[in-house]
Amino acid sequence: MKTIFFTGKGGVGKSTIASAVAWQLAGSGKKVLAVSFDPAHNLGDIFGVQLSDRKKRFEDTLYLEEVDLNKASERYIRENIALLEDVYSYLKPFNMERYFQVLKYSPGIEEYASLTAMEELIRGEKEFDYLIFDTPPTGLTLRILALPYVTLSWIERLKRIRSSILEKRYTIHNINGHFSEKGVKLAYNEDEDMVMKKLKSIEERFIELQKFLKSENNSIVVVFNPDFLSLRESERLIDSLDELGMPIRAAIDNKYEESLSELAEEIEGKLLGGKGKNHEIELLRVSKQGRTGEATYELDENLASIFL
Amino acid sequence: MLEIVKRVFEIIKNFFSVMDRAHRSRVTELTAYEERELENIFVLLLLGSLAGIPSPPAFIAVELFPYMEHELKVLEARSKEASDALSELAGLLDMD
Numbered sequence: 451m452k453t454i455f456f457t458g459k460g461g462v463g464k465s466t467i468a469s470a471v472a473w474q475l476a477g478s479g480k481k482v483l484a485v486s487f488d489p490a491h492n493l494g495d496i497f498g499v500q501l502s503d504r505k506k507r508f509e510d511t512l513y514l515e516e517v518d519l520n521k522a523s524e525r526y527i528r529e530n531i532a533l534l535e536d537v538y539s540y541l542k543p544f545n546m547e548r549y550f551q552v553l554k555y556s557p558g559i560e561e562y563a564s565l566t567a568m569e570e571l572i573r574g575e576k577e578f579d580y581l582i583f584d585t586p587p588t589g590l591t592l593r594i595l596a597l598p599y600v601t602l603s604w605i606e607r608l609k610r611i612r613s614s615i616l617e618k619r620y621t622i623h624n625i626n627g628h629f630s631e632k633g634v635k636l637a638y639n640e641d642e643d644m645v646m647k648k649l650k651s652i653e654e655r656f657i658e659l660q661k662f663l664k665s666e667n668n669s670i671v672v673v674f675n676p677d678f679l680s681l682r683e684s685e686r687l688i689d690s691l692d693e694l695g696m697p698i699r700a701a702i703d704n705k706y707e708e709s710l711s712e713l714a715e716e717i718e719g720k721l722l723g724g725k726g727k728n729h730e731i732e733l734l735r736v737s738k739q740g741r742t743g744e745a746t747y748e749l750d751e752n753l754a755s756i757f758l
Numbered sequence: 759m760l761e762i763v764k765r766v767f768e769i770i771k772n773f774f775s776v777m778d779r780a781h782r783s784r785v786t787e788l789t790a791y792e793e794r795e796l797e798n799i800f801v802l803l804l805l806g807s808l809a810g811i812p813s814p815p816a817f818i819a820v821e822l823f824p825y826m827e828h829e830l831k832v833l834e835a836r837s838k839e840a841s842d843a844l845s846e847l848a849g850l851l852d853m854d
């Protein structure tokens with residue numbers, strides 16, 4: 451299974467291009483699931499159907515879905531509050547509930563809910579040839595894609611501290627013959643310490659996810675328009691994606707017009723030509739459609755072949 | 759808020775000197791004290807995320823909480839001490 455992330459500033463045509471690629475890949479016989487993660491969903495509008503967080507069959511091999519990030523975050527928080535309140539119901543002086551409630555406003559939960567939803571799709575929807583992700587606004591998308599890296603570097607640190615704790619416990623155990631607090635025996639061995647085990651299992655999970663995101667099977671597409679406003683954000687986006695080691699496969703100059711060809715070339719040059727490292731990014735142009743500025747999922751340009 | 763961030767960083771800085779001292783110590787008592795210090799730092803790092811202090815993604819804390827009973831008790835005892843950073847943190851979280 452392959453995944454393609456469509457990224458770019460709001461309004462550049464991420465959803466339009468993602469829909470066109472999904473449509474074309476399905477047209478060449480591939481089984482495709484296009485999923486929108488943008489809270490301002492418009493995948494359904496483009497295909498003229500009502501969508502939800504359950505995938506819906508649009509045509510033979512094309513399925514569509516819109517993930518409700520708010521609902522996903524809420525569900526995550528609710529489930530965990532229930533679990534933790536259960537475990538710590540007796541810890542009254544220490545008002546845990548306050549901590550859990552704050553979780554709702556703490557940074558990172560939305561990214562985590564998004565990434566978890568993506569991970570579930572990648573693991574669960576194996577019968578699809580392509581998973582197409584229409585992404586939320588740039589800032590959030592970058593935080594989602596950076597989360598495995600950020601998490602792994604923190605896990606590394608936490609594991610080191612935990613190791614030291616366990617070493618100390620072991621020393622005490624060797625001298626005293628036991629190490630306990632109020633009759634509770636504390637683990638001093640890495641294989642018996644639940645906290646260490648949990649840290650390692652989170653680590654494993656994120657190493658695997660990170661490996662997939664950086665692999666041949668994943669592609670990031672940056673959509674932009676031939677104007678300077680979109681150039682700025684696209685440059686930042688490409689730089690950040692590069693830093694994260696994400697595989698940028700293509701840059702799509704959308705809403706291209708013959709009359710703007712000079713400007714378009716200048717922008718394309720600035721975005722891809724200047725830096726040596728961006729040469730392997732394929733540049734594609736998609737013309738502005740119709741008079742109203744409204745485009746559909748049926749575009750003249752062949753956008754699918756680079757992903758086949 | 760800034761005060762708390764400063765204190766958490768102080769504690770993290772202390773962590774390294776604690777580690778250093780720890781390596782040289784041979785006395786159980788000191789080791790036990792240090793073990794508790796480390797536990798305190800560990801849980802403080804985790805909880806910081808709930809207050810927006812540079813800290814691991816909040817979900818890590820959430821995933822570890824079910825197994826942190828002992829650490830939270832250490833913390834609870836600590837938070838009763840007047841000038842403790844965490845009681846301040848707790849105070850901060852109390853404000854809506």
Ligand SMILES: Nc1ncnc2c1ncn2[C@@H]1O[C@H](COP(=O)(O)OP(=O)(O)O)[C@@H](O)[C@H]1O
Nearest residue numbers: 460461462463464465466705738739743744745
């Ligand atoms: N190639 C194109 N030609 C004409 N209009 C387009 C084209 N691509 C996108 N649009 C229009 O631009 C608007 C924004 O596109 P959309 O795909 O929703 O952007 P995004 O998902 O990046 O916010 C929509 O009205 C869409 O119909």
Ligand SMILES: [Mg+2]
Nearest residue numbers: 464465488492
């Ligand atoms: Mg969109």
